[in-house]
Amino acid sequence: MKQIIIDKSILKNNDKIASKTRQLLNDKKICTINLLGSPGSGKTSLLEKIIVNIKKQYNMAVIEGDLYTVKDAKRIENHNIDVVQLNTNGACHLDASMVEKALTHVNIDNLDFLVIENVGNLVCPASYDLSEDMKVLVMSITEGNDKPLKYPSMFQRSSVIILNKIDIIDFTDFDKDEFYRDIYSLNKDIKVFEVSCRDSEGIDDLSDYFIEKIKEKKRD
Structure with missing residues (x-):
């Protein structure tokens, strides 16, 4: 595992760098997702479940974003896949230059699926x-069903929502009908998966979705 310390929280020319890197990833036919969410939403736990299913068929790597620690990267490393830790030293998001640097430590010639787990935050990323x-x-x-309208940009720009911890919904006041009304008012094409990382409910369907996206990338 490589650990990279990022000295600058905000770097210039993000879109220019992202475009250059996207061309590289497209040329290599690597399906890439930017995994977003609040701290405690379950991003890393879900990722661990997905890795178990996908690594049976495809080579994958993870770029792990965090403020300071390497704890999540160590969890991912236990699954015997390539992982690069990006520490932002307090910055609330990853940017394209960080990803570009991380990819120099990944064997992209033998890669099918790349997951960039972003810093836990519903705003900047x-x-x-x-x-x-x-x-x-x-x-x-547990975050509450009001988050879509409080953080609309995140929901408008995402293609997929993974609604996690569905197994405890009966112990909360989460209004699922209102949640769906709100997200579709912001993004009518968004796809939603209801899952429980604790009991693996919905994980197979979610993994199959990503596998299909990997296949589509290979066909492009």
Whole structure:
């Protein structure tokens, strides 16, 4: 595992760098997702579940974004896939230059699926292009159903929402009908997966979705 310390929180020419990196990833036919969500939404736990299913068929790597620690990267590394830790030293998001640097430590010639797990935040990461094919937002039941309208940009720019911790919905006041009304008012084409990382409900369907996206990338 490589650990990279980022000295600058905001770097110039993000879109220009992202475009260059996207061309590289497209040339290599690597399906890339930007995994977003609040701290505690379950991003890393879900990623661990997905890795188990996908690594059986495809080579994958993870770029792990965090403020300071390497704890999440160590969890991912236990699954015997390539992982690069990006520490932002307090910055609330990853940017394209960070991803570009991380990719120098990944064997992209033997890669099918790249997951960029962003810093836990529902605001800043929505605005930064990381060369991904799609933004995937993890949201947990415990965060409350009001988050879409409070953080509309994140929901408008994401292609997929993973609604996690669905197993405990009966113990909360989460209004699922209102949640769906709100997200579709912001993004009528967004796809939603209801999952429980704890009991693996919905994980196979989610993994199959990503596998199909990998196949589509290979056909492009």
